[in-house]
Amino acid sequence: MPVETSESFRSGFVTLVGRPNAGKSTLVNAIMGKKIAITSNTAQTTRHRFRAVLTREGFQLILVDTPGLHKPHDALGEELNTSALKALEDVDVVAFLVDASKPVGTGDEWVAAQLSRARSKKVLVLSKIDLVDDAELDRQRFAAARLGDWDAVVELSSTTGEHVQDFIDTVVALLPEGPSWFPADMETDQPIDVVVAEFIREKILRSFRDEVPHAIGVRVEEMGYDRKKDLHRIYAVVYVERDSQKGIIIGRQGAAIKQVGTEARLDLEQLLGTRVFLDLSVKVKKNWRRDANQIRRFGYGEGA
Numbered sequence: 001m002p003v004e005t006s007e008s009f010r011s012g013f014v015t016l017v018g019r020p021n022a023g024k025s026t027l028v029n030a031i032m033g034k035k036i037a038i039t040s041n042t043a044q045t046t047r048h049r050f051r052a053v054l055t056r057e058g059f060q061l062i063l064v065d066t067p068g069l070h071k072p073h074d075a076l077g078e079e080l081n082t083s084a085l086k087a088l089e090d091v092d093v094v095a096f097l098v099d100a101s102k103p104v105g106t107g108d109e110w111v112a113a114q115l116s117r118a119r120s121k122k123v124l125v126l127s128k129i130d131l132v133d134d135a136e137l138d139r140q141r142f143a144a145a146r147l148g149d150w151d152a153v154v155e156l157s158s159t160t161g162e163h164v165q166d167f168i169d170t171v172v173a174l175l176p177e178g179p180s181w182f183p184a185d186m187e188t189d190q191p192i193d194v195v196v197a198e199f200i201r202e203k204i205l206r207s208f209r210d211e212v213p214h215a216i217g218v219r220v221e222e223m224g225y226d227r228k229k230d231l232h233r234i235y236a237v238v239y240v241e242r243d244s245q246k247g248i249i250i251g252r253q254g255a256a257i258k259q260v261g262t263e264a265r266l267d268l269e270q271l272l273g274t275r276v277f278l279d280l281s282v283k284v285k286k287n288w289r290r291d292a293n294q295i296r297r298f299g300y301g302e303g304a
């Protein structure tokens with residue numbers, strides 16, 4: 001008996017990989033049309049196997065924003081590496097981002113070599129094309145294409161939005177037919193307090209780039225919604241490793257933490273669509289980065 005076939009629907013998992021700073025988080029946000037993943041100039045900002053879900057007519061694309069594939073320097077690096085490699089398994093499409101404005105180097109080669117182990121479809125993405133001229137783009141295209149076997153190549157800018165839609169179309173064409181895995185209105189599978197903590201951490205990384213590179217963790221202790229006032233009250237703690245870092249983050253008469261709080265609050269109000277009251281405090285927890293269990297407790301890494 002003939003089975004009634006519904007319109008074909010494509011769905012699948014897509015992972016973005018590339019050297020730190022290649023532009024993965026920015027591309028997630030460009031695809032989603034809003035800020036979901038945090039970005040900064042500091043390498044290795046992304047610590048979660050973060051998922052964003054884009055559902056449109058005819059497809060559902062689930063994005064896994066992997067941490068930069070790194071040679072580990074400490075326990076945190078090791079966790080990132082394992083989860084990054086895990087993310088390569090069992091995805092339908094791997095998009096490999098190469099920064100068009102930086103010479104292709106051993107870092108790119110190393111990531112490409114890891115990729116060759118994955119059975120998934122592979123898309124080469126030349127990112128940040130707004131930063132280069134045609135001649136430079138030609139050179140990059142040639143150098144990057146040689147790094148592996150690609151099912152497709154897309155050149156885009158997440159900042160200007162140029163060719164971001166082409167990227168979505170290209171990836172969707174490579175996805176298998178399949179069902180919706182998540183509800184259509186769901187954009188992320190991260191608990192909201194984790195997203196909130198990441199937004200706060202981003203502001204701190206931006207403000208204190210050189211002083212406290214990665215020595216901070218942020219945890220939301222309490223978060224509640226006051227319906228009458230249409231206000232979220234958020235109490236968060238910033239953990240640092242040393243007293244000196246605590247001093248830097250708090251600043252003279254609390255000026256620095258106040259500034260961070262103001263910037264984070266504006267982003268959070270956009271994210272949550274309500275007014276936000278944000279209480280930030282800073283605590284010292286020695287060597288939290290070296291202790292893998294602590295990393296888990298802070299919500300980073302696998303099984304968080």
Ligand SMILES: Nc1nc2c(ncn2[C@@H]2O[C@H](COP(=O)(O)OP(=O)(O)OP(=O)(O)O)[C@@H](O)[C@H]2O)c(=O)[nH]1
Nearest residue numbers: 021022023024025026039043044045046128158159
């Ligand atoms: N001009 C320009 N800058 C970009 C573009 N995409 C990303 N950037 C910038 O490049 C920097 C790194 O971008 P991210 O998206 O954080 O990079 P990432 O690959 O997620 O970095 P990690 O989290 O370290 O792995 C940020 O300062 C972005 O603003 C782009 O298309 N054009």
